[in-house]
Amino acid sequence: MKKNALLVLMFILIIFSGCTGGGNVTDTTLKPESGETAGTTVDEKSQPSARVSDANKIFSWELFKALNAEESKQETFISPFSVSAVLMMAYNGAEGSTREAMAKAMHYGGMSVDELNSEYRNLLNRLNNIDEKVKLEIANSIWIRDEFNVKPDFIDVNKNYLFSDVRSLDFTKPDAAFEINRWVSEKTQNRIQSVIDPPIADDVMMYLINAIYFKGEWKNAFDKNNTGEADFYSYDGVTDKVQMMRKTDTFALAELEECSAVALPYGDEKVAMAVILPKKDINKFISNFDGEKWNELVKSFKTVNDLRLEIPKFRMEYGVKELNKALASLGMGEVFSKNADFGGIAEDICMDSVFHKAVVEVNEEGTEAVAATSVIIMTTSLEEPKTFIANRPFVFVIYDTEEGNILFIGKKLYGDR
Missing domain, CATH: 3.30.497.10 (Antithrombin, subunit I, domain 2)
Incomplete structure (x- = not known):
């Protein structure tokens, strides 16, 4: 699969x-x-x-x-x-x-x-x-x-x-x-x-x-049938379009004063991607970020059930x-x-x-079985789920979860242009 x-x-x-x-x-x-x-x-x-x-x-x-x-x-x-x-x-x-x-x-x-x-x-x-x-x-x-x-x-x-x-x-x-x-x-x-x-x-x-x-x-695949066009509020003030992947599932979420972040694990969770949404200007956030704050963010991840996640394909x-x-x-x-x-x-x-x-x-190929599970989670939740919607500029980090080595860092500012 x-x-x-x-x-x-x-x-x-x-x-x-x-x-x-x-x-x-x-x-x-x-x-x-x-x-x-x-x-x-x-x-x-x-x-x-x-x-x-x-x-x-x-x-x-x-x-x-x-x-x-x-x-x-x-x-x-x-x-x-x-x-x-x-x-x-x-x-x-x-x-x-x-x-x-x-x-x-x-x-x-x-x-x-x-x-x-x-x-x-x-x-x-x-x-x-x-x-x-x-x-x-x-x-x-x-x-x-x-x-x-x-x-x-x-x-x-x-x-x-x-x-x-x-x-x-x-x-x-x-x-x-x-x-x-x-x-x-x-x-x-x-x-x-x-x-x-x-x-x-x-x-x-x-x-x-x-x-x-x-x-x-991904450890838990997205379903491509849930992916659709959505607005992305780009850095230059233009509202772009993106193909937004959507999933409600259990994820690790961090909510800090300056940002919120979600961790998406790969394979057996030895490597993960953290998607970081700054609460204010992304460049000011980056200029004030450092290794110490990164450690704090990683330590702040807590498991959240039924998190409604939306991140763009790019x-x-x-x-x-x-x-x-x-x-x-x-x-x-x-x-x-x-x-x-x-x-x-x-x-x-x-x-x-x-x-x-x-x-x-980021490539996406889901399966019908995963889609069914995803739909069931979304439609049977009795409580309003927490959300993490990356529809504006964000930082993404791919890191080694065992020792914290940062393999890749990126900054996405714009939608599909």
Whole structure:
């Protein structure tokens, strides 16, 4: 039996080039706005696995906020975990003040490189096998210009801990970009087919790439016969139309001062999507949100029977988006400059660009049996059910329910246009 499936495709790309001139990105670290929790920190006394998870949650929201500040009127969709994973590959080659800047931005203070690599290996192993009913594939690769000398330790640690596929390639060949694009296409089930345009520039020495493919079936499917056209009150004041999925069932609901949220589990409930409805302006809500508030929200989920849920079907394509400015705003500007120290990889190289592209699609295929159950629940309830109707801008988060790692964050502002 097919159920509603969420399809997520994403790649993250870091380009390393020779650094002979000044960088074009400066460190413009964002200052916390009024109401923001600037002091969100990782408990250095906790176990490494919890500390890495906590660090990733803090970084997730900081990165999302930085991108949202750039594109407040655009829909956004990113994988913070994917960004963290590919930056961890680069972190293994960073030294001196460059490593310090990356550690500060990613909240790795107090954790050794060995601890970080060990925990990322555990995370990748667990996430790639998280649920038989959820397909989650996370893959890393390193592409090195033929005859460019990279230090063996950098290659070994990324192969052994981050499971990176390492390949040497003649970047001058006409089909070099095709080879890299083919790898990305394979890892995203042919949904993202081109990430690098030929020819490859002469000063590009290496690519670090992370690709994620996610496809999950809801634990409890929606019935497509209950899906119909509805109004969506978009961010720009226009009333759009959407195909609204409807279901009355048992869900986890959180009701806080700033927002309400519902959790929709996939498969065996190891992964879930939280749909968050801010009570006021969505961009102001995002600017004031952080890892601590995310933890509070997740802890506030309570089971509600007969919740009348309405969320739209949607497809979102984001990017190719350059992340340089957002990462610089978090304190990582040095990695893009001539002062970058990636001596653990090779001499005189820096990050040229960090790009990513993402596609998310909520697909729906219900069954008659599920529909009958849904109708029975809706028509036999003796009390007025609680409602959660996502007919206005909302944030959605796909997360690992066991350790809280945030796999994806998105912001939907508009209906079907």
